[in-house]
Amino acid sequence: MKSFVQKNKSVWIQILPAALFTIFLTGYSMVMLVKESMASDGNRFKYYSELFRTQTFWDSFYMTLIVALLSTTLALLIGLIITRTFYRLFPSDHWKLIIWLPMLLPHFVAGYILFLLLSQGGFLSSISYQIGWIQEMGQFPVFVQDPFYIGVILSYLWKEIPFVVLMLLPIYQQMNEKYEETARTLGAKKWEVFKTVELPWIWPVLLETGIIIFVFVLSAYEIPGLLGVTYPKLLPVLAYEWFFTGTWENRPLAQAFMVLITVSTVIITFFLIWSAQRLKSRLMKGVDG
Amino acid sequence: MNRYRTKQWVFLTMIVFIFPIPILFLFVKSFSYGWRWPDIFPDQWDGRGWRVIFQDPLLIQSINTTVMIAVIVVLLNLIIAIPAARAISFYNFKGKSVIETLMLTPVFIPELAVSMGIHMTMIRLGLADHVVGVIFIHLYPTLPYSIRILRAGFDKIGKGWEEQAQTIGSNSVQTFWNITMPLILPSVRSAALLTFVISISQYVLTAIIGGGRVTTLSLLYYPYFMSANEAVLASFSVLFALLPFTFFIMTEGLFKLYMFLLRKS
Numbered sequence: 345m346k347s348f349v350q351k352n353k354s355v356w357i358q359i360l361p362a363a364l365f366t367i368f369l370t371g372y373s374m375v376m377l378v379k380e381s382m383a384s385d386g387n388r389f390k391y392y393s394e395l396f397r398t399q400t401f402w403d404s405f406y407m408t409l410i411v412a413l414l415s416t417t418l419a420l421l422i423g424l425i426i427t428r429t430f431y432r433l434f435p436s437d438h439w440k441l442i443i444w445l446p447m448l449l450p451h452f453v454a455g456y457i458l459f460l461l462l463s464q465g466g467f468l469s470s471i472s473y474q475i476g477w478i479q480e481m482g483q484f485p486v487f488v489q490d491p492f493y494i495g496v497i498l499s500y501l502w503k504e505i506p507f508v509v510l511m512l513l514p515i516y517q518q519m520n521e522k523y524e525e526t527a528r529t530l531g532a533k534k535w536e537v538f539k540t541v542e543l544p545w546i547w548p549v550l551l552e553t554g555i556i557i558f559v560f561v562l563s564a565y566e567i568p569g570l571l572g573v574t575y576p577k578l579l580p581v582l583a584y585e586w587f588f589t590g591t592w593e594n595r596p597l598a599q600a601f602m603v604l605i606t607v608s609t610v611i612i613t614f615f616l617i618w619s620a621q622r623l624k625s626r627l628m629k630g631v632d633g
Numbered sequence: 634m635n636r637y638r639t640k641q642w643v644f645l646t647m648i649v650f651i652f653p654i655p656i657l658f659l660f661v662k663s664f665s666y667g668w669r670w671p672d673i674f675p676d677q678w679d680g681r682g683w684r685v686i687f688q689d690p691l692l693i694q695s696i697n698t699t700v701m702i703a704v705i706v707v708l709l710n711l712i713i714a715i716p717a718a719r720a721i722s723f724y725n726f727k728g729k730s731v732i733e734t735l736m737l738t739p740v741f742i743p744e745l746a747v748s749m750g751i752h753m754t755m756i757r758l759g760l761a762d763h764v765v766g767v768i769f770i771h772l773y774p775t776l777p778y779s780i781r782i783l784r785a786g787f788d789k790i791g792k793g794w795e796e797q798a799q800t801i802g803s804n805s806v807q808t809f810w811n812i813t814m815p816l817i818l819p820s821v822r823s824a825a826l827l828t829f830v831i832s833i834s835q836y837v838l839t840a841i842i843g844g845g846r847v848t849t850l851s852l853l854y855y856p857y858f859m860s861a862n863e864a865v866l867a868s869f870s871v872l873f874a875l876l877p878f879t880f881f882i883m884t885e886g887l888f889k890l891y892m893f894l895l896r897k898s
Contacts (some may be wrong), residue, residue: 355724358716362780363732365713369773370738373750380753426648428838433641440654448877450834452854453870457655460662460863467658467669481670506652553886556740563743570858580745582780586838587749602746613741 374606380601390599401601403576409570411493411578412561412566415500420554422501423508428542430509431516434569440513444506444631451566459571462487462495488571495571504557515546551620559609565601578603648672657876662867682864686872692853693875700847700876702764703832706771710828711821713772714779719813721780722787723795738775747773756841762844770842778831779824786820796811815895818888828878833873 395401401597430440446454461467469484478484510615522539532540568578577585579601586598662668662684668675688694721733739747748770752761760766792818798808814821836851845852850873857866 352726355720359721359732361713362717362736362776366736366739366776369747369751370735370742372745372754374742375750376754377750378747380750407638429644433637433644439645439648443648445653445656448830448874449870450830450836450851450854452834452836452851452858453659454864455874456858456870457659460658460867461655470671470673474673497785502651502655505811559743559832561743565745566834569836570855580743580837583745584840587841597751600685602743602749605743606746609741609743 354596372551377599377606378603381596381603383596391596392604395597395600395604400576400582404579404582406494407493407564407576408445411497411500412558413559415497415504416554416558419496419501419508419557420550423512423553423603424546424550426505427509427512427516431513437513437517439479440509443509446503446506449512451503451564452570454503455496455567455570458499458502459488460496462498477602490571491576493568493572496567496578497559499567499571500557500561507557508553512546516542517551519545547623548618551616553596555616562609564604567587648705649876659867659870663864663871665864665867678778678865682862682866682868685861685865686868691848692850692869695848695850696872696876697834697852698764698847698878699851701830702768703876703880704773704846705768705827706775706832707828709764709768710775710779711825714824715817715821716777718780718783719787723792736780737777744774745837745841748838752841761842762846764843764847767839767843767849770807770838771835774835775828775831777786778827781834782824782827783817783820786817790816800855804807811895815892818892822884822888823885826877826881830877833876 372501381391382388410530424610426443430437430443435579440593443446449457461585463469464486466484466485466488469478469481472484473481487498519542524537527541555588565580565584568581569584572578572581583598583601583605635781647822664678664680665675666677666681667680671840717736721729751770755761755766755770758766759768790813794812795808798812799805803811833849833853835849839847839849840852843849843852857869861869
């Protein structure tokens with residue numbers, strides 16, 4: 345019994361620094377964030393109601409949501425297709441390193457690469473001119489620093505698709521091929537094989553990857569800070585600017601803002617995990633019955 | 634079989650064009666001069682972009698700051714994450730799943746929110762506008778990934794090796810350095826590289842907590858984007874790829890040295 349207690353103690357000592365740091369920093373900064381986002385007198389939620397009355401906020405809110413949803417869904421979809429093709433075509437996986445290269449670069453460099461390739465004065469525009477598709481620079485479509493954030497979404501895709509492949513490839517490699525063969529011999533079509541064999545196997549990782557990307561895009565400044573337009577700004581850019589503008593009068597507004605974003609990401613995360621768990625138990629029941 | 638080969642080639646070509654070629658393009662751009670629309674090739678090749686970069690004393694200094702911060706963040710990450718990952722992987726204890734989930738929270742909480750919440754306190758403690766504060770805050774987005782990667786590594790090797798070493802009488806310090814460390818080295822390498830990349834790529838955390846006083850490379854990148862020409866900014870961008878590469882080579886050397894010394898003793 346004594347040795348058990350001692351062992352337990354040593355386990356906790358090993359975990360404590362990491363756990364304390366993470367839990368304390370998260371908890372403390374959240375408490376302070378909420379506290380500083382409240383007005384000290386009168387209407388405590390003054391800054392929140394001010395936020396909701398601002399059109400700038402709503403415009404950038406919708407735009408951010410669209411950008412985050414599109415980036416996440418497309419990254420997952422394309423990443424999944426690449427992973428499946430890769431897994432089927434290449435038995436050995438040393439080629440995977442070339443897919444992972446973009447992960448070594450910061451997001452803002454990815455943004456700049458997109459700028460060099462896709463802006464109106466960029467490389468693809470030059471090629472389009474040479475092969476006669478366009479006669480002048482202005483005829484090339486505006487992909488970068490455009491009001492629809494196409495350049496931002498493409499930059500995110502270039503960075504996040506390799507991340508999706510990184511997360512999914514090991515899962516595919518651990519998958520038992522026998523199930524797939526069985527499903528095929530039973531006459532299942534491609535889509536059915538994917539739905540019944542692959543999807544139950546990969547969805548926890550797919551979901552986790554999706555949440556990571558979504559939360560990241562929702563609150564990352566780097567790429568929209570570089571390639572964004574002046575209106576509507578994405579939420580992280582707006583919040584960062586309010587936090588930092590000369591006098592500190594807009595700080596509580598930025599903080600109220602971040603409280604809202606954090607609360608939404610936490611709710612969304614919990615909801616997704618919860619619904620995934622329900623889906624899992626349903627699938628399990630299906631297997632048993 | 635032939636169709637299979639063709640498919641392989643088509644797929645690989647597509648991948649190469651989408652992922653590595655744009656990086657190569659950046660590299661080519663950094664050595665160009667007077668490459669204007671609509672030329673497919675530049676008029677001249679020139680090292681001007683690189684010269685501008687390396688003649689800016691502020692930039693040279695910020696390379697030092699950036700690398701110093703990143704290396705310390707990597708070391709702290711390993712010191713904190715290795716024991717935690719090992720304990721989570723090897724032992725079952727009460728509240729394990731709660732702890733595991735809580736350690737992942739930084740992935741789901743926007744770092745912008747954390748830095749805005751902690752900023753005032755950092756100012757009071759004198760850590761804001763200071764390298765120490767920046768290092769501290771860089772641990773936040775990196776630690777969950779380190780623990781995750783290392784935990785997978787520990788899961789793979791299992792605790793059998795350590796137990797064997799202990800039954801033949803080596804103490805826990807010996808066991809760690811002689812048995813566990815060499816086995817876990819591939820995961821340590823991945824965690825170190827990822828942490829390094831995340832740290833040098835940070836903009837917002839460094840800007841808010843560093844208050845613009847701690848100038849890392851990423852902080853200089855934005856003003857350069859506004860003013861510098863394309864060759865200069867391309868060189869600056871390539872620099873961001875060269876730093877992790879150099880770091881990787883150096884850690885590789887260190888690991889080789891470690892294994893060599895271990896074998897000798």
